[in-house]
Amino acid sequence: MRYVLIPVALLALPVSAHAETADDQTIVVTGQGLDRTAEDGIYGVQAIARDRIAGAASGRLEDVLASAAGFQQFRRSDSRSANPSAQGVTFRGLGGNASSRTLILLDGVPQADPFFGYIPFSGIAPERLSRVLVTRGGGSGAFGAGAVAGTIEMVSAGADELDLLNASVLVNDRGESELSATLAPELGQGFAVLSGRWDRGQGFWTTPVAQRVAASARARYDSWSAGLRAVAPLTDTVELQVRGLAYDDQRTLRFAGADTATRGQDASVRLVGRGAWQFDALAYVQARDFSNIVISSTSFRKTLHQRRTPATGIGGKLELRPPVGGGHEVRLGADWRSMTGRTQEEAYSGVTGLVTARRRAGGRNTDLGLYLEDSWTLDALTLTGGVRADRWTIRDGSFTEANAAGTTTINNIFADRAGWDVSWRGGARVQAAAGVALRAAAYTSLRQPTLNELYRPFAVFPVTTRANAALRNEELLGFEAGVDLAPVDGVTLNLTAFDNKVKNAIANVTIGTNLRERRNVDAVHSRGVELAASARLGTVRFDGALALTDAEVQASGASLALDGKRPAQVAKLAASATVAWMPRDGWLLSATLRHIGAQYEDDLETDLQPSATTLDAVIRVPLSPRFTVVLRGENLTDETIVTRNQGGSIDLGTPRTVWAGLSVSIGR
Template structure:
């Protein structure tokens, strides 16, 4: 089996290998806090017993970030900013990070779920996620398609969002080609024991949620549920509507249960379950899609001298989709069932290395399997023409080692290596006619590969107001089962699968500066150069025919900026990104050379303003801008730039009851989300919400 060593030379990888100096004596765990001198309680517990109980704290989250985390371009979104999203949806929250993008501009109420791939740094090109999205450490991507179930992620449940842009190493690094988006659940002690909300908008759509949070001894349990439903808006412009045109109706719900319990003074057990279902209609009557899932995970975290984190998870997902002819408005394809299973886990160990070193050793594993089951029908007679089945199994086993070295006061150096073994097995595509005869069949050969990756960085705090940072890295993404085996139709365009797709490999570097020129003002600026070799894109072969192919490369160079200003109860967060991304075309794709990748804008920006003048009060506004982008790889259709304005207000009424007002796209900007042959789809128009919240 070949071994791939990305980037310049193996010698450069050696430069980022681990600078480890094992201390003469192991680092000791912190001394326990001393018990307060208090008399015995009426239940008979003395001060020693009650002090011991207070010392056992179940945090509910994983190990803390390492000292070198700031070396990589990163941004954190706090809970106040999360809750003040005008739409109340996670993609609106993430839109505050310039450079974040979905494959299409539609939100998770009016897009096909399979188009909800997310990426960073204009490294898109198809609907699969190139950024790793995790929820409490668990990868969230669908095992078959690679999209993120955005409607199942309720912002109310989150305490922070940490976005790191650029190639990944470390745990699950094989999925972090363009960066990582880490969603962290809210601290259960910061949640109200009982919370509930009910909102409605000017179209009669509703959003309802219910949450419970309780401490149980030294542990906790949190349960919550959310239900969104509505008739939706017309994604089709008025002058293109026909009798079969339908609103983008949606009906989605999710429920989550999370708990934690101590296994000792420095070890805790965390458990999480998530179930969800999402039903949508897109463009025409009968063009219905659904996605559903049942996820479960267990995590054990040790915070003693030998820190460790062990995680295991399972995902059961399904997807269905009906395609309606845009000329005869009859069913032409019923992707009725796409069951898939994801299994995985990781183990990370941080041995005691003294004050100057944080060493991370570990492994992670992911396995995805699934099968497409669909039927094709004649647009004229409605008769069954083909039955199609496709699927397979992908896996990735990664071994990683990384060390952060505090070499001098204010100077942290980091280096890491990662070795991935990826496998593609049991792949097939088979089509039978109505009589059962095989009309097309692909049996993909099993294959496996080893890839060595690395990353290295440095951060130097010249003084409390100035920090310099630089990093270089590689990244890896395995093709999804969807890309390998499943063709699809966005009528009349057919996109073929490609069972011969290779892994995508990223090489990149960046340099930045973090500046705090005055109290309450923070500025960050990063310049980057990222190159994805073998980037998978939907390549146009004919006017109505595309195929997924590995391009020679996509090169993305740009600058990212961030500003945070805090003045008492007022906070402003703003980001901007300029990315010059271009396809490097050779051979069969030579005519794409120099083109900008599909669905990638040059400019993106976001700003959020929040004011909390008194307890319970939240007043906010948000601005989002996305520049012009091309619909396809041939640059034949342009999606114009769009700027949207949103607002949020929470006003206490009495006790724990508050009035909530929200406004989306207040200027009613026309947001074009798709353009094909003159037919276009639109994003959400101006939408006004009002409702009540208990337990803010």
């Protein structure tokens, strides 16, 4: 019940206000944050526009983000067939386990689960977005803690980008369905956006034919999400933005009864001021839950029931931009996050089916950040610099276990920890000639271990991974240099060379047969090159991305066996290319070729996942001003995509899937 009540008070706020200023000047309501600053060009920010977001063949957010060079999830599965707790995001091979090392924001609000650190992809529908901004490398700035591999900022679409009503229904060749609708009325000088989406299906076989048994099951999924967003002017320069989101996602993984569920309810309030003293004030609350049933791969009985993992995220920020003039853009502010969660689970005998142990684990992490940044434009030269101080705490950590009779057998209460960390970033960009810009940047950043990494052990057959309450913060030091070319109108080329090192990187380290533990290794050091290309030539559009990544673990002592090895799940090569033809308004014919190189399942480079190349396509053909036929094809060549390989036990990714449907739009 608490999940339903959290956003109600926030969403009851008014959605319209003054229609005009005192001098009859029309108010412009954007529904977005403050304008971007000159630092974007220095850090090579890549924008994914709405037309590209709408062209994803799977209709999934992770497919949209995969067009950014170097984007990587821990596994190759998407949010229909992956374990949600494995859906962390990183760039530049700076992984080590499934936690996100990329900060992901939606309208300024961090999206990572407060307990696990995964991203709830199924709760964020791409059709609700206006654009996505991708920054690779560490960051200070607002909510900068956690951005050791980069930042992904998602901006919701407003009424100016949406018709009054948009709706679509699609069905694929397995009888699965996708239903989506958005209502975006203008209310006074503001607007509201009410949206909903429902995805369900029997799923595909993730288990290869040769490994299927009577208990094997398709990757069934059933998920829905609903959102309400309201924007209104309070004065001629101050805008109120209120947002609420609720979602529920049910999946079955590999065996019948191996059911996973995630639920979430988020609410936020934001005030944006665009006067002489610009400001961005934000407050948010997140209520999340996760449950999971583990089925034995030998007895096919339930061996673990992670009944609940209630987690709460609370936070906010205040940023000011004073009118200093002289070509300076100054940002100063503070942000705060609190993440609380506790897992409740029972272990069962794979023989008798009786409870053998009851476990509880969790704690609370907080981070208070203070930051200052200045971007200074001097004709063709732009300089930027920023510093951030973080006061972090790790508190109330515990792990308890009781036997079937209720007698406590383990009662670990972990000492509280706290500290200050300072991070910085800076760089320069020079317009060397017409259509040629050179840039360079250096930065540091930090990431706290998640509550999951600190306190929750887990098993993925046949491997058990222990938690580690003594984990230290990860610390990034990175450098990069690049060139941006615009040789002719509509054509851009961006090349970046980078050298990033994450000290105290948290990895799942093998310490025995089928036994791992989360540990800090000395570092994960990654060097590489990223290339992005874009061309708009009449009715034809091309977008391409390439990432060459040479990442290695630097380890000593008890983790020496990992030294010089590639981090788990990191490929050396990843590339994508999309060609789209839009002969007239509403028409779209596009094809995307994507390749990901071979990568190792584990830290010791024992089990290999081979490379995979896939072909996707999207066709949109208007039948009338209101109705459009939609055809989508995923993995049209039916490439075998190995998403897990543990000792020869294999899971597979999305096979060839063809969708067909109809969309309808009603203008204002």
